[in-house]
Amino acid sequence: MTAQPGRAPVAQEDLDAVERQLGRIPRGVVEVSHRCPCGEPDVLRTLPRLPDGTPFPTSFYATCPRLTGAISTLESQGVMREMSDRLEQDDDLAARYAAAHDDYLTRRSELGQVDEIDGISAGGMPTRVKCLHVLVAHSLSVGPGVNPLGDEALDLLPDWWATHPCPELAEDDEQ
Structure with missing residues (x-):
């Protein structure tokens, strides 16, 4: 994977781990933006335009099968x-979610502009919730307090890594 200006390339061992997780070669990876407590990557930051030219609005991409499950x-x-119903009724929540949308767009624009997805974030932001995977990945990557519904969803999750840590899955696959 080619490094972006000012960024180190993603380590091959991380790309290999993500390939095991996804069952395919990862595309457009800029960085591992969060690691599972087991140490494996669980969220990637990706380019807004994939190497094949496809616009890709999902800047923060959850990869760990246990997390996504x-x-x-x-x-x-x-x-x-x-959550979508609450957005319609709670002006404060709607404003904080709109701010999360702006944060997402700002962070994605750091990686380049893509006209086809200009102003479009991901996960249904800023007016509805259509994909918790994106919201959780955003929260894990940027920390608490930025995406209120991503934070809520994250709080609802069990400890996905606890019962069978990801490195053990990789060892099982190699046998």
Whole structure:
């Protein structure tokens, strides 16, 4: 992976770990923006335009199968609908979520401008919740207090790494 100006290239061992997680070669990786407590990458920061030219609005991309599985469980439990309903009724929450949208766009623009996705963030921001994976990845990457609904979803997650740490999964795959 080619380094962005002012950034070190992503370590090959991290790219290899993500390839195991995704079952494919990762594309457009700029950095590992968060690590699972087990030490493996669990969120990547990606270019807004993939190497093949495809616009890619998902700057913060969750890769750990245990994390994404736990988030999918929340989605199946109706958490997104409940959050979207609250956005319509809670002006303060809506304002903080709109600020998270602005933060997402600002951070993505640091990596380049892509006209096709200008003003479009991800996850349904700023008016609805359409993908908890993006919101959690944003919260993990930038820390608490930036994306209120990402923070809430993160608080609802179990310790996805606790029962079978990711490095053990990699060892199982090699056998």
